[in-house]
Amino acid sequence: MLSYQHIYHAGNLADVHKHALLAWMLDYLTAKDKPISYVETHGGRALYDLGADEALKTGEAAQGIARVKTWFPPDHPYAKCLSQTIDLHGTSAYPGSPMIATQILRDTDQITLAELHPGEHNALELALPTATVHRADGFAMAHSILPPTPRRGLMLIDPSFEVKDDYVTIPGHIKKYVRAWNVGIIVLWYPILTSKAHANMLATLQKDHPEALRHEVRFPPARPGHGMIGSGIFVIRPPFGLAEQAANLKTRFDQLK
Numbered sequence: 001m002l003s004y005q006h007i008y009h010a011g012n013l014a015d016v017h018k019h020a021l022l023a024w025m026l027d028y029l030t031a032k033d034k035p036i037s038y039v040e041t042h043g044g045r046a047l048y049d050l051g052a053d054e055a056l057k058t059g060e061a062a063q064g065i066a067r068v069k070t071w072f073p074p075d076h077p078y079a080k081c082l083s084q085t086i087d088l089h090g091t092s093a094y095p096g097s098p099m100i101a102t103q104i105l106r107d108t109d110q111i112t113l114a115e116l117h118p119g120e121h122n123a124l125e126l127a128l129p130t131a132t133v134h135r136a137d138g139f140a141m142a143h144s145i146l147p148p149t150p151r152r153g154l155m156l157i158d159p160s161f162e163v164k165d166d167y168v169t170i171p172g173h174i175k176k177y178v179r180a181w182n183v184g185i186i187v188l189w190y191p192i193l194t195s196k197a198h199a200n201m202l203a204t205l206q207k208d209h210p211e212a213l214r215h216e217v218r219f220p221p222a223r224p225g226h227g228m229i230g231s232g233i234f235v236i237r238p239p240f241g242l243a244e245q246a247a248n249l250k251t252r253f254d255q256l257k
């Protein structure tokens with residue numbers, strides 16, 4: 001039974017890292033006139049209320065986006081999504097990754113999402129009525145639809161890592177995705193953990209995809225003793241300019257106390 005719910009963590013520093021770079025990549029891809037596909041294996045509910053009890057209980061958004069939103073100038077694609085979400089849904093609203101994609105993509109683009117948790121899946125369908133939303137295992141969904149039409153595009157894999165086996169099985173899934181979608185940008189988010197549970201997965205991914213961009217930021221744990229001390233993305237076929245964007249963002253994270 002799945003128990004992870006992203007509302008406890010929405011808008012935390014890991015979301016800031018992941019969502020800022022995702023928004024930048026999607027903005028880059030949509031600068032060209034050609035349509036794209038956006039695929040996401042673990043969508044979450046797309047729209048979060050940072051004033052909800054769950055979000056207030058952990059305080060992660062307060063230490064996250066509430067604290068660092070001035071890092072992003074108003075014309076940054078992530079800042080634009082934050083503003084649009086607040087304009088449409090109220091001052092405490094925060095966009096998850098499927099919402100960010102929906103706001104940046106155009107009518108000619110395709111969005112395909114998976115979410116396994118029944119409540120999160122219902123909320124996702126309600127939040128994004130124009131997207132194709134599967135209530136399915138995201139890894140299996142991706143195997144069944146790749147390569148998507150249009151062929152240009154990006155897939156985000158953002159598991160909750162509740163199933164510890166994910167650290168072992170993800171490199172095998174990704175190897176097949178890369179083969180099936182030979183032009184797709186494939187992005188994996190992962191936590192940096194004091195337990196180092198992510199380390200072997202990363203070593204395998206780097207061996208399999210030596211040209212990929214691995215980018216990590218560190219931050220203080222959300223609570224004393226909390227195991228997550230940073231956020232990483234592993235990007236296969238990174239768009240031109242991503243390394244520079246990521247390096248700039250890292251200088252901000254490095255200044256956090």
Ligand code: SAM
Binds near residue numbers: 005042045120159
């Ligand atoms: N990507 C979202 C964002 O950034 O806004 C957050 C996603 S959250 C980290 C992970 C989500 O995956 C949760 O909503 C959880 O219910 C869902 N999930 C867990 N196992 C799954 C699976 N095997 N397939 C699809 N979704 C799954």
